[in-house]
Amino acid sequence: MTAEAIIYTILWASAAIATKFGLMAGPPLMLASFRFTFAGVFLLIIRRITYHPLIPPRRWWRPLFILGALNTTVYLGASFIALTVIPAGLFNLFVATNPLMVLLVERFVLHRIITRNQWVGLILATAGLALGAGQSLWQWQTPMWSLALIVLGQTAMALGSVYFHVSHIDLPNIEVNMWQLLTGATLLWPVALGTEGTVPIHWNAQWWGALVWLIGGVSIGAMLLWFHLLRHGGARQASFWLLLTPVIGYILGWLLLHEFITWANIGATLLVIGGLILAQLSAPAAPRRKQTHSTNY
Structure with a gap:
């Protein structure tokens, strides 16, 4: 599972970079809405061409709606808005809060035990997060509301990750991803049109290039890998890999966006x-679930 986790982390870290390029050409919620819609429709066409059923059993409608609201509308909608004012490197650093969010959700909602070493590891990682965020706040004067949006988004993703793992949705990963994207887009479009409907969009290479990468590399590729990691390792183990996103994010931000890498960034990493x-x-081995057709991609 290590190779899949590393590929997922690279793809996930690249999302902030691609989003920054897209935001140079259009507003955040419109960019997000187009991304979710195109990605969901593309997966819908693939399912139709391969003669798979398009409508899931009724018992999964509510879980898929919840996943779409948490993982797509709230998490990514809030993230796109925050990225209008914060560096991509700082955003990827805050992605590291997801394991802490998952542990807290599992502790207080599922009443699962957090080991002492896990607490120490999370405290150490959080100290790095605070160091990097503090330096970035001082240097770039990042507004606090953008940080609040990131925390809101990471909390929504943690809730979605734990909910997916405990709900045992017996559907192929591609179908789960398709419906969470379409649901998230449906919920986000009214907000985007109501707040950004009059904001001009420049239909240039930056806009379309960002959309293509966000749809193919992130919404489809990364999310399928994420569901794969959740099924085989659980929400807690899968989310720990997100701690590598600051490393990759700072490197990509430096290479592609010319963002600075400081000693504080290195120490935080x-x-x-x-x-x-x-x-x-210190994480215990996750019990393996009986596999069904849910591993078909």
């Missing part, structure tokens, strides 16, 4: 990696 290693070593 080392603390995050140390927390990841400690938490991973």
Whole structure:
């Protein structure tokens, strides 16, 4: 599972970079709405061409709606707005809060035990997060509302990750992803049109290039890998890999957006990696679930 997790992390870290390019040509919620709609329709066409059923059993409608609202509308909608004012590197650093969110959700909602080493690892990683965020706030004068939106989005994703794992949705990953994208787009379009309907969009290479990468590499590729990691390792183990996103995010931001990498960024990254290693070593092996057609892609 390590190779899949690393590929997922690279794709997920690249999302902030592609979004920054797209935001140079259009407003955030419109960009997000187009992304979710195109990605969902593309998967719908694939399902139709391959003669798979398009409508899931009625018992899964509510779980799919909840996943779409949490993972797509709230998490990514809030993230797109935040990325209008914060650096991509800082955003990817905040993605590292997801394991802490997952642990807290599992602790207080599912009453699961958090080991001492996991707490130490998460405290170490959070210290790195605070170091990098504090330096970025001071240097770029990042507004607090954007950080609040990131925290809101990460909380929604943690809730969605845990909910997916405990709901045992017996559907192929591609179908789950398709419906969470279409549901999320349906919920987001009224907000986007109501707040950004009069904002001009430049239909240039930056806009379409960002959309193509966000749809193919992230909404489809990364999310299918994410569901694969959740099925085989659980929400807690899968989310720990998100701690690597600051490393990849800072490198991509430096290469593609010319964002600075400071000693504080390096120190924060080392603390995050140390927390990841400690938490991973102390994490108990997740029980394997009986596999059905849900592993078909």
